[in-house]
Amino acid sequence: MPIIINLDVMLARRKMSLTQLSELVGITMSNLSILKTGKAKAIRLETLETICQVLDCQPGDLLEFRKS
Numbered sequence: 564m565p566i567i568i569n570l571d572v573m574l575a576r577r578k579m580s581l582t583q584l585s586e587l588v589g590i591t592m593s594n595l596s597i598l599k600t601g602k603a604k605a606i607r608l609e610t611l612e613t614i615c616q617v618l619d620c621q622p623g624d625l626l627e628f629r630k631s
Contacts, residue, residue, distance in 0.1 A: 567627040570599045573618050587617045 574584060581599065585592045590610065597603045611622055618625075 588613050
C-alpha cells in the first residue's frame with residue numbers, strides 16, 4: 564500500500580504507548596493496531612483529527628505517500 568501510517572514514530576516521539584493513545588482517543592487497541600500496522604483500508608477524518616489533537620501533530624506527520 565503506498566500510504567504509510569507513521570503512528571509508531573509519533574508515539575515514540577511523544578513517549579506514549581498504544582494503550583495510552585487508545586484510552587485518550589477512545590478507540591479500541593485492536594483498531595489502533597490495525598491502523599499502526601498499515602492494514603486499515605480507511606480512517607475517519609474525525610478519528611484522524613482526534614489522534615492529531617492527542618499527539619499534538621499534523622495529519623502529514625502521521626500519513627506518508629510512497630510511490631511503489
